[in-house]
Each structure stands twice: as structure tokens, then as C-alpha cells.
Amino acid sequence: MAQVCRLGLLLALLLPVVGASVPGTVVRLNRAMLSYVSEMGKAPLEWALKVTVPHFLDWSREELHPTRIQIVNIHVPRLQLNFIDGFGVRLFAAANFTFKVFRVPAPLELILPVILMADARVAQGSIGTPVVSISSCFSFFNNAIVVDGSHSTAPALLVLVQQHIKAVLQNKLCVSVSNLVQGLNVHLGTLIGLKPVGPESQIRYFMINAPAITNDYISLDINAVLFLLGKPIVLPVNATPFILPELVGTKGAMATVGLSQDLFDSALLLLQKSGALNLDITGQLKSDDNRLNTSVLGQIIPEVARQFPEPMPVVLKVRLGATPTAILHTDKATLQLQPFMEVLAVASNSAFNSLFSLNVSVNLSLQLSVSKVKLQGTTSVLGEVQLTVASSNVGFINVDQVQAVVGNVFEEPLLDHLNALLDMGLALPNMVNLYYVTPEVFVREGYVVISSGLVYQH
Ligand SMILES: *[C@@H]1O[C@H](CO)[C@@H](O)[C@H](O)[C@H]1NC(C)=O
Ligand SMILES: *[C@@H]1O[C@H](CO)[C@@H](O)[C@H](O)[C@H]1NC(C)=O
Numbered sequence: 477m478a479q480v481c482r483l484g485l486l487l488a489l490l491l492p493v494v495g496a497s498v499p500g501t502v503v504r505l506n507r508a509m510l511s512y513v514s515e516m517g518k519a520p521l522e523w524a525l526k527v528t529v530p531h532f533l534d535w536s537r538e539e540l541h542p543t544r545i546q547i548v549n550i551h552v553p554r555l556q557l558n559f560i561d562g563f564g565v566r567l568f569a570a571a572n573f574t575f576k577v578f579r580v581p582a583p584l585e586l587i588l589p590v591i592l593m594a595d596a597r598v599a600q601g602s603i604g605t606p607v608v609s610i611s612s613c614f615s616f617f618n619n620a621i622v623v624d625g626s627h628s629t630a631p632a633l634l635v636l637v638q639q640h641i642k643a644v645l646q647n648k649l650c651v652s653v654s655n656l657v658q659g660l661n662v663h664l665g666t667l668i669g670l671k672p673v674g675p676e677s678q679i680r681y682f683m684i685n686a687p688a689i690t691n692d693y694i695s696l697d698i699n700a701v702l703f704l705l706g707k708p709i710v711l712p713v714n715a716t717p718f719i720l721p722e723l724v725g726t727k728g729a730m731a732t733v734g735l736s737q738d739l740f741d742s743a744l745l746l747l748q749k750s751g752a753l754n755l756d757i758t759g760q761l762k763s764d765d766n767r768l769n770t771s772v773l774g775q776i777i778p779e780v781a782r783q784f785p786e787p788m789p790v791v792l793k794v795r796l797g798a799t800p801t802a803i804l805h806t807d808k809a810t811l812q813l814q815p816f817m818e819v820l821a822v823a824s825n826s827a828f829n830s831l832f833s834l835n836v837s838v839n840l841s842l843q844l845s846v847s848k849v850k851l852q853g854t855t856s857v858l859g860e861v862q863l864t865v866a867s868s869n870v871g872f873i874n875v876d877q878v879q880a881v882v883g884n885v886f887e888e889p890l891l892d893h894l895n896a897l898l899d900m901g902l903a904l905p906n907m908v909n910l911y912y913v914t915p916e917v918f919v920r921e922g923y924v925v926i927s928s929g930l931v932y933q934h
């Protein structure tokens with residue numbers, strides 16, 4: 477808990493710095509998610525309801541006999557959760573409590589059917605996490621069924637024992653439900669944990685306003701802060717908050733997650749600023765990987781042939797000075813890259829000589845997928861790689877000829893490099909031990925939708 481509070485303080489300090497930018501996401505948790513939670517929640521609820529019952533003070537035989545009472549089993553065959561429009565979640569549970577009453581001479585076993593009803597408000601906590609709180613809670617008791625030892629029990633005593641048990645449970649069960657919800661809140665708090673984006677860069681998600689709750693879903697507006705080397709990066713201001721349209725994604729999915737164009741722009745900016753997108757394509761003579769050498773370039777650039785009579789290796793330094801752009805159209809995601817490429821030759825004294833430099837423009841098709849908690853991508857080149865000469869130390873350069881030689885050498889390592897990076901993936905909003913399963917990704921005009929199941933795994 478202290479950890480969460482400290483994180484919150486830190487976050488509160490950071491927020492003003494980056495408050496203007498909104499790399500928005502929307503996480504909508506649908507009814508199917510509540511069904512899953514009600515299945516998953518039975519065992520923890522049974523566990524939480526296992527309260528201690530003080531001794532029953534039996535005065536029936538003219539003197540005091542403290543009788544020990546123990547809950548030996550709790551069975552929750554029914555747990556139902558439903559959304560309450562504009563408020564939160566309603567819980568209904570039917571439970572059977574089995575008690576053992578340690579009476580002399582023979583113990584008594586009885587089953588008490590209990591109904592629990594509670595309303596929980598879901599709100600935004602001060603540190604940007606969802607917070608659940610019980611606003612009302614009631615327990616109702618049926619008559620106990622004596623399983624064992626009924627012949628030896630006076631009906632009057634049975635009534636008193638039941639009264640004792642009901643009075644205790646009346647006080648304790650709702651407290652237990654509240655405690656269970658407090659535990660849930662600690663778990664929900666892990667939403668704001670730092671998650672990796674790429675080398676040396678991280679992302680932290682947090683809620684920006686109160687959740688929107690309907691009868692069908694709870695919708696959380698979540699923004700991100702991106703960190704490079706532990707420092708938040710300031711993103712270009714975008715004044716329009718991201719709104720996820722209704723009825724997107726697959727009907728009946730547990731979660732519908734909307735990722736804005738802003739989130740993609742921000743993640744790409746982070747990758748570019750971190751230098752992770754840059755690469756060097758080294759050359760070696762007589763290698764199949766890099767077919768480029770000065771004798772090949774010499775055939776199309778006479779000055780290279782003059783300076784390098786002996787074949788020497790050529791190195792390509794690819795730098796991304798401009799941030800790549802992601803373009804999201806229905807069913808089609810594209811990445812536009814404009815790297816700057818310097819072509820260097822290794823001289824006989826092992827120094828690098830800059831021959832010329834090129835402005836490159838390349839469009840890549842981007843396929844998105846989700847694995848566990850990450851959005852991943854793979855790219856392939858769309859159309860031609862466009863080259864323009866930015867500078868030359870070797871006189872006139874015929875771009876078309878250079879394109880034929882350099883374009884091929886550059887494409888494959890670039891794709892390998894990008895795909896390795898995009899495979900590391902962007903962490904999606906999630907909580908500890910909660911994973912996306914059977915996700916589907918849809919590209920829409922200006923945003924991406926993920927429809928997914930969720931699974932909680934220790
Ligand atoms: C509780 O136990 C009784 C007796 O075994 C059974 O008839 C009843 O269906 C149970 N109720 C629930 C909610 O499981
Ligand atoms: C230079 O490249 C050409 C074309 O790939 C190749 O045939 C030749 O063997 C290379 N020369 C050396 C010395 O690697």
C-alpha cells in the first residue's frame with residue numbers, strides 16, 4: 477500500500493509537466509468480464525467469508541458452558557455481478573455456511589443458507605487508478621438445517637445457537653466483503669505500474685476521469701506518460717481527447733480497448749528519441765549479407781573507383797532524425813519512415829570515409845497483433861524505397877543507379893531491425909497477472925480497437 481501511495485505522489489509531481497499531452501486509450505470492460513469475475517470470485521469470496529465465531533454461552537444447564545463454534549465450510553454456488561448505470565457494480569451471492577457446534581456430549585453440525593447483496597461504487601482514485609468501495613451491503617439468513625446430532629439437541633437451544641450465529645455474521649460478513657474489495661483495489665492500483673516500451677523507455681497508464689458506467693460496460697479513459705531513461709518526455713500537445721465510438725470491436729468480448737493515433741505517435745516518438753530506430757549496416761568483403769563494396773559503387777560513380785582502386789567494404793549508417801508517422805485507415809495501418817542514410821567506405825587505414833548521403837523515404841505496411849499484455853507489430857515494405865541525394869563527396873550521383881544497388885542492401889536489415897523492435901511490443905493497459913487472451917485487432921480511421929478476453933493467472 478505504501479508503495480502505491482509513493483507512486484501516486486511521484487505521479488502527482490510529474491503530471492503538470494506532461495499534462496497537456498493526451499496519448500489516450502479507452503478500456504471498456506463489458507458484461508462478459510463481470511461473468512468471468514463472478515466465476516473467478518467465488519473461491520476468494522468463500523475464503524473471505526470464513527470469519528471467526530465467538531463461543532456461544534450456553535446457560536441452559538443452570539451454569540455457564542462456553543461452546544466453541546467453527547465454520548467448517550462455506551460454499552458459494554451462486555455469485556452474480558451486474559453493472560449499475562452511472563454508479564458501479566451490484567453483487568448478489570448465495571452461500572451455504574456449514575457450522576460445527578462443539579456441544580457436550582455430541583457435536584452438532586448445521587448448514588445456514590445466507591444471501592449477500594452489496595452495491596459497490598466504482599470511482600477514480602486520487603492517483604489515477606480505479607477504486608471500488610462498498611456503498612451498501614446486506615445479509616439475509618434462512619433457517620439453519622441440522623445435518624447431524626439433531627436428536628440430542630433441544631429445539632430451544634437450536635434457536636439460541638442460530639440467533640448467536642446470525643448476530644455474529646450480520647456484523648462480520650459485510651466487513652469481510654469490504655476487506656475483499658480493499659484487496660481488489662490494491663490489485664487495480666497496479667494499472668499505474670511502469671511498463672517497458674523499448675530499450676530504456678517505459679510507459680505508465682493512469683485514469684484521467686471518473687469511469688463511465690452503463691448497464692453494459694464500464695469505460696475507463698486512460699492516458700499514458702512515456703519515459704525515456706527514467707524521465708517523462710513532453711509530447712506535442714493535442715487538444716482533442718480520444719473518444720472511442722460505441723459498438724466497435726467484437727460483440728460479447730470481455731474487453732474493448734481503443735488506442736488513439738496519439739498513442740502510436742507518442743510511442744514512435746519515444747522510439748525515435750531513444751535512438752532505437754537507428755542502425756548501422758556494416759559491410760564485409762566476400763560476404764553474402766552485404767553485397768555492397770567500393771568496386772560495385774565504383775562502377776556507377778567514377779570518383780569512388782578512382783579513390784578506391786582496391787575493393788573496400790561499405791557501411792550504411794541509417795539515422796531517424798524525423799519521427800516516423802503511423803497512418804491508420806480502416807483495415808490498413810501504414811508506417812512512413814524518412815531516414816537519413818550515410819554511405820561510408822572503409823579506407824586502407826580503417827578510417828571511415830563518407831562518400832555521400834541520401835534522404836530515404838519508405839512506406840511500410842504494419843500488421844498489429846496482441847500477445848499477453850503487449851501490442852506487437854510486423855512490417856513489410858510497401859512499394860518503392862525513394863532516395864534523394866542529400867550530399868556527396870564523390871561528385872555527381874545518378875540516383876536511379878544508386879537505388880538499384882543500395883535499395884536492396886538497405887531494405888532487409890531495416891525490416892529485420894524494425895520487426896525486432898516492434899516485436900518487443902508496447903505494453904497495453906493492464907494489471908499484474910491479468911493477460912489478454914484470444915485478442916482481435918481492428919484498424920479503424922484514426923484509431924485501433926482490440927477486442928479481447930482476459931485471464932487472471934498467478
Ligand atoms: C444449501 O444447502 C442445502 C442443504 O444441503 C441445499 O438444499 C441448498 O440447495 C443449498 N443452497 C445453496 C445455495 O447451495
Ligand atoms: C564486391 O561486390 C560484388 C557484387 O556483390 C561481388 O561480386 C564481389 O565479389 C565483391 N568484392 C569483394 C572483394 O568482396
Ligand SMILES: *[C@@H]1O[C@H](CO)[C@@H](O)[C@H](O)[C@H]1NC(C)=O
Pocket residue numbers: 812837838839858859860861862
Ligand atoms: C508513401 O505514402 C504516401 C501516402 O500514400 C505517398 O504520398 C508517398 O509518396 C509514399 N512514399 C513512398 C516512398 O512510397
Ligand SMILES: *[C@@H]1O[C@H](CO)[C@@H](O)[C@H](O)[C@H]1NC(C)=O
Pocket residue numbers: 798835864865866
Ligand atoms: C533531406 O532531408 C533533410 C531533413 O529532412 C532536409 O532538410 C533536406 O532538405 C533534404 N534534402 C534533400 C535533397 O531532399
